[in-house]
Amino acid sequence: MGKESYLPLFETEAAKGRMAYMVYAVSVMMGICLICVYRLIHFPSPSQGRLQRWAWMGSFMAELWFTLYWLITQSVRFNPIYRFTFKHRLSQRYEKVLPKVDIFVCTADHTVEPPLMVINTVFSVMAYDYPPEKLSVYLSDDGGSELMFYALLEASRFAKYWLPFCKKFKIEPRSPAAYFETVCKALDDPTMAEEWSSVKKLYEDMKKRIVSTTKVGQIPEEIRKEHKGFQEWDLVSSKHDHPSIIQILIDGRRECSRGVDIEEKEEEEEEAMPTLVYLAREKRPQYHHNFKAGALNSLVELAGFDANGGPLYIGTGCFHRREALSGMKYKKDYKTDWMVKNDRKVEESTHVLxxxxxxxxxxxxxxNTQWGKEMGLKYGCPVEDVITGLAIQCRGWRSVYFNPERKGFLGVGPTTLLQALVQNKRWSEGDFQIFLSKYCPFVYGHGKIPLQLQISYCCYLLWAPCSLATLYYVTVPSLCINRGISLFPKLSSPWVLPFAYVILAKYGYSLGEFLWCGGTFQAWWNDQRMWLFKRTTSYFFGFTDNIFEVFGFSKSGFVVTAKVAEEDISLRYEKEVMEYGAPSPMFNILATLSLANLFSFVGALKMVIMDSKTRVLDLLALQTMLCGLVVLVNLPVYEGLFFRKDKGRMPTSIVYQSVVIAILAHIAALLPP
Structure with a gap:
């Protein structure tokens, strides 16, 4: 063990092909520079009309923004690295002194985040390959639902079968729902087959009880008598007005971890299990609860009592040092004595605790404390993760990105287009809010974090303003086709080459990278479609909401994204059919833009066909190709507008409104300036 104790726990390797990527990036930058030169030397003269001059200037400004944003994204791509860990060395060296780990699982509304789905997340983290006596799992239920508590109570009982089963047979994945969906029958091993069948039956029985109780919407009286925790809901007025509810369902401090019921009866000895805690923080109408950040801070406070600088902190799937979250500044001589921390014990009974x-x-x-300011997650921003991560890094802590082959975390995303757009609207709004505030990385991070890290934050913080340039580029050039106004070089001009190279190189590299990472062409194309949809809707509304907030016309809020959908919606999702069934201003924009480009594309084709000398094709080729590309991207939108008959089609009101607006836009484009 002498030399082994000094072997590294991980190694870092620089990504291959960095030089090739730099050559590619430099060549694209040269093409962009040539485009800028073209815009400047071919600026329309006054004789060409005021409308063309303004349209040309707008195109140039949009391209300058695309250039700036592209340069910002390059700051995170020039020096990629990969990390490889050696878990066996960690066990050999530190198994007896591994630190205690608290894992937070957050939920806010049992109707959009069903209890069964939430407890499957809980099972997966409880089954981590980590000493169970050093692992504590906290479920924060910001909806204060006794249905969620009931599901967690059922989970605490099933866990004593599921966790040993996972450990004994090295089960993957460790979420019961995911595992039994993947492994649909018992395996060849007779011993495992017998236990597999037994555990699966227990899971199906638990699932049936939870689903049936959730559908009814209330806990039967006989179940309420099973655990003292249900008495807490006798004092609940509503999910916005109730006292703190804390229930320790599994007390991992005891040598043989056991469930805690109303009478705390002794049970048979079982192997150690992680601590499992349910928390619904107090809520009162007169207090602002600070959304998800407030819920997480309650967990940090509770868990603290009980037990290039680096990437950004975004969303979930990460680990923090408790000291970093508690506001402590990093010092070079910082060192944690895990032995001392692990020896701290809380002697109170479960009820007293x-x-x-x-x-x-x-x-x-x-x-009158620093919580939400200098301690815990910061308040006042829809993206509490990004602003908190920036504050932590500015206090000297360094973050590390690690993406193992076996994913450490798997999340559930929105299953409908509208849910995805609403979620991205909140993200883009919060990110841009940070950029406009005192927490702008160039201000708040000046002298505290490297300039490259400050720039890398802007990849996310500037999502919202990207909408303006994108909206211009997919609207004005297509409308200018109606008047024969050219905003790009002629097809016969050598100036078409830099435009063609930048487009082909950028999207060719994007496709190649996507395929190299294991994706498919169809997935990449869908990604490009969502890129356009988000920029023209989510980011635009995020931008306008920020402007309204700056002038005091509105306040930012927090919308919980639904993680489930009705059965027919789920079936369409599995078939990769987009959902437009719910009316939304975002769909108005999508439909109107798609129709405006379709009308322009048809008009351009008509002009090309009627022009025997091909002058129109030479003059408007790039513009027509851009318009045609937008049409191609929007094929599912046309299908939802005119051809689908299911409930997921575009609402009739949106169809009429978008057609009228698109026609009016074309009429306006044809009017004399």
């Missing part, structure tokens, strides 16, 4: 911890989840606990 639950009552003691309630104050930590109360509305008044954070009053």
């Amino acid at each position: 639950e009552e003691t911890c309630k104050v930590l989840a109360s509305c008044s606990y954070e009053e």
